[in-house]
Amino acid sequence: MSTIQAKQLEHAHAFLSHLNALNFNSVADLLAPDFTHEYFPASLTLPAGKAKRGKEDTLELFKYAWTTVFDSITFLPPMDVIQGSDAVVFHVKSDGISKSGKRYNNEYMLTFHFAGEKIVSMKEFTDSKYSDSYFAELNVL
Template identity: 60%
Template sequence: MDPESSSTRDTQLAIAHAFLDHLTINTSSVDWAALADLLAADFTHEYRPASLAPPANQRVRNKEEMLQLFELAWSGFERLEFLPPLDIIQGQDSIVFHVQSDGISKQEGKHYTNEYMLTFRFRGEKIVSVKEFVDSKYSSEFFA
């Protein structure tokens, strides 16, 4: 592997980690502008599997739609963080994380521990897409 592609892969891995770090609510709130800076102008976000597409059955969202949806969802949490990935698979301009979340909801202080597979696609140093596979059974029961 040439040094330039190794450097690009390292940078992309750091950006994927930063994506999750920016979504952490612990001692401070989410920096939505910093998160948006990681995303390409033509960024897309997809919920998978297809049977889980909240809200209103919209599965593919653009950058602004995803940020608005996440901001709404995150407003329901007192604390939320993504734990270090259980597994990382990296290819050319793509990374897959298997991660778990740990959080506490504002309503009733319910503990939230979901599991995700996140597929990141890159163009240089910008994320152009994220496909988010979630534990749909857990999500449906938690948000019911």
């Protein structure tokens, strides 16, 4: 593994760690200025109807979800990690609880794309059946 690939893997792990710690400034430092975040699959009911967001919108969405929707939410350590040229893929689960006391345990495939050490995009594939049902009941996104 090259030095740059090692840094990319380190930064993908740091992304999750910083989110778990509610350290949004450190998350922002990992992202390229033109960073984009996309939700998949297309059939998912999307927060505010947006499938794709830029850096600032993504950070605001994370801040809102992690501090307003959830009492706590944590990405668990990846169950599977795949690394390629300028990309890292994590298969992860979350453990959380909403402000209303409802448990949140979703499953994701997160694909991070890099330019050098900066994350330029993240594609988030989620358990769409679980997500749609969970957030429809909360009526928050």
